[in-house]
Amino acid sequence: MVKALDALVDALRRLPGIGPKSAQRIAYHLLQHERDTAQKLAAALSYSVTHVRNCVRCNTFTEEEMCATCTQGHLGKRDASVLCVVETPADQLMIEQTHAYSGLYYVLMGRISPLDGIGPKEIQLERLLQRASDGIVREVILATNFTTEGEATAHYLSELLHARKLQVTRLARGVPVGAELEYTDLSTIAHALADRRAS
Amino acid sequence: MVKALDALVDALRRLPGIGPKSAQRIAYHLLQHERDTAQKLAAALSYSVTHVRNCVRCNTFTEEEMCATCTQGHLGKRDASVLCVVETPADQLMIEQTHAYSGLYYVLMGRISPLDGIGPKEIQLERLLQRASDGIVREVILATNFTTEGEATAHYLSELLHARKLQVTRLARGVPVGAELEYTDLSTIAHALADRRAS
Numbered sequence: 514m515v516k517a518l519d520a521l522v523d524a525l526r527r528l529p530g531i532g533p534k535s536a537q538r539i540a541y542h543l544l545q546h547e548r549d550t551a552q553k554l555a556a557a558l559s560y561s562v563t564h565v566r567n568c569v570r571c572n573t574f575t576e577e578e579m580c581a582t583c584t585q586g587h588l589g590k591r592d593a594s595v596l597c598v599v600e601t602p603a604d605q606l607m608i609e610q611t612h613a614y615s616g617l618y619y620v621l622m623g624r625i626s627p628l629d630g631i632g633p634k635e636i637q638l639e640r641l642l643q644r645a646s647d648g649i650v651r652e653v654i655l656a657t658n659f660t661t662e663g664e665a666t667a668h669y670l671s672e673l674l675h676a677r678k679l680q681v682t683r684l685a686r687g688v689p690v691g692a693e694l695e696y697t698d699l700s701t702i703a704h705a706l707a708d709r710r711a712s
Numbered sequence: 713m714v715k716a717l718d719a720l721v722d723a724l725r726r727l728p729g730i731g732p733k734s735a736q737r738i739a740y741h742l743l744q745h746e747r748d749t750a751q752k753l754a755a756a757l758s759y760s761v762t763h764v765r766n767c768v769r770c771n772t773f774t775e776e777e778m779c780a781t782c783t784q785g786h787l788g789k790r791d792a793s794v795l796c797v798v799e800t801p802a803d804q805l806m807i808e809q810t811h812a813y814s815g816l817y818y819v820l821m822g823r824i825s826p827l828d829g830i831g832p833k834e835i836q837l838e839r840l841l842q843r844a845s846d847g848i849v850r851e852v853i854l855a856t857n858f859t860t861e862g863e864a865t866a867h868y869l870s871e872l873l874h875a876r877k878l879q880v881t882r883l884a885r886g887v888p889v890g891a892e893l894e895y896t897d898l899s900t901i902a903h904a905l906a907d908r909r910a911s
Contacts, residue, residue, distance in 0.1 A: 515773050521760045524753040529741045530734055537802055540760070542728045544773060545821055548761050554723040555757035558742070558750045561720045565743050574714050574743060602740055622744055 518544070570644070572620040573602045582609075586617045593617055594651040598641065598670065600624050600658055608656060616654070619644060624657060625666040633669065641670070645679055652680040659686060717743070769843070771819040772801045781808075785816045792816055793850040797840065797869065799823050799857055807855060815853070818843060823856060824865040832868065840869070844878055851879040858885060 518540060525536035543551040567573065568580035579587070582605075586593045595616030599605045605618050623636040645653050653674050657663035667683055674681045686704040688697050717739060724735035742750040766772065767779035778786070785792045794815030798804045804817050822835040844852050852873050856862035866882055873880045885903040887896050 515764060515775055515779075517756075517760045517763045517775055518773055521756040524749070524756040527746070527749045527753070528738050530737070535729055537805075538729070539727050541773070541801055543757070544760060544764050547726070550723070550726045551757045551761045554727070555754040555761070557716075557720040557723040558754035558757075561716045561739070561743060562747050562750045562754070564716045565714060574717055574740070576714055576716055580714075603736055606736075 567622070568620075571618045572622050573605055573618065582618060591615050591617055593649050595654065596645060596650045596652070597654040597656050599656045600663060600666070604656065604658070616652075621657070621666070624660075624662040625669055626662045636666075638670065638673070642673060642677065645674060646677050650679065652682060655681065655683045659684075766821070767819075770817045771821050772804055772817065781817060790814050790816055792848050794853065795844060795849045795851070796853040796855050798855045799862060799865070803855065803857070815851075820856070820865070823859075823861040824868055825861045835865075837869065837872070841872060841876065844873060845876050849878065851881060854880065854882045858883075 521540045521544075522533075522536045525531055525539050526533055528536075531539070564576050565574050566576075568575045568583055569578055570583040571580060573580050573582070575581070577584075582591065585591045592615050596619055597605075597608060597614060597616055598619045598621060599608065600621050600623065602620055605620055608614050608618075619641050621636045621638075621641070623631055625631060625633060625636065644650070653670075655667040655670055657667045657670075671681050671683075685708060686701065687708060688694065688701060688705045694702060720739045720743075721732075721735045724730055724738050725732055727735075730738070763775050764773050765775075767774045767782055768777055769782040770779060772779050772781070774780070776783075781790065784790045791814050795818055796804075796807060796813060796815055797818045797820060798807065799820050799822065801819055804819055807813050807817075818840050820835045820837075820840070822830055824830060824832060824835065843849065852869075854866040854869055856866045856869075870880050870882070884907055885900065886907060887893065887900060887904045893901060
């Protein structure tokens with residue numbers, strides 16, 4: 514009915530996870546109660562699109578040519594001999610928040626997923642292999658997700674990296690902290706048993 | 713880590729129904745795969761905020777001073793003697809889409825909700841009463857939601873309108889189309905029984 518409104522609802526619908534009803538609810542809410550929020554969001558979107566790019570070394574999002582983490586590695590403030598491979602910047606952020614890792618990252622910005630037509634070429638594995646073979650990296654930690662696609666990606670990478678005589682590790686699988694065995698799935702328990710450690 | 717990205721995630725989080733994880737996922741998705749969509753959304757937000765306002769007669773969203781529906785009413789193309797009161801433009805849209813109504817609307821842009829500090833003054837019932845008493849309106853259909861707040865709003869309005877000798881009606885309550893009695897809640901069935909009609 515109102516063209517400007519239809520255009521806004523259409524644009525909101527294209528966001529991942531937002532259906533037509535949610536898009537309409539958000540548009541109406543913004544226009545009736547939160548015009549300031551709408552203005553701020555518009556500004557943040559424009560600014561991000563023009564200023565955020567991918568780090569030349571690790572692919573993660575950055576406003577500079579090289580991201581803060583890679584720059585720290587460059588200055589010797591992080592351990593450049595360990596490279597952690599993750600699927601997305603969100604995964605990288607989770608690992609950073611553990612404060613349990615001081616090496617560098619390589620962000621795939623995807624995963625191998627043949628069903629979606631995403632093969633090794635699409636996620637630029639060649640660049641990762643070059644990076645891992647730079648003579649500085651000694652260990653590559655595969656921290657892709659434990660989903661079918663993530664596991665396939667890790668498996669594929671593992672073979673390529675082993676062929677280059679690199680040390681390759683994978684995040685441990687096991688029972689999550691705080692979990693009860695009774696409610697943990699059997700394959701997780703099986704992995705936890707197989708990977709049991711001295712206590 | 714990246715300021716522009718943090719600002720975008722913060723702005724997205726302020727949308728209704730979007731939590732911190734969704735906001736991050738949307739931001740990353742837009743920047744990695746859909747920069748066009750992000751630009752379009754920014755433009756749609758800016759345009760809507762500056763161009764969409766409330767209709768001077770019925771409150772609904774419009775780009776003109778008077779909305780298309782009210783203008784049709786003005787030109788005699790809709791029945792100006794019936795006024796349907798709804799809570800939001802979304803509710804109005806639903807009723808329009810039924811093609812079962814040819815009267816005019818009054819959009820409350822809210823509902824009476826004492827717990828949220830929203831009383832009769834906050835939703836400008838005075839303006840509705842003036843409109844309903846203009847000598848043209850003969851029947852007011854209360855189409856607020858069948859929630860506690862919507863029912864309270866309808867009840868309150870009903871008393872005020874009856875005092876002005878207007879005909880006041882309420883949407884019928886009953887069993888939804890396609891529903892099975894076995895899975896319909898009892899109070900709905902009770903209403904459907906009480907309001908049963910000749911067949």
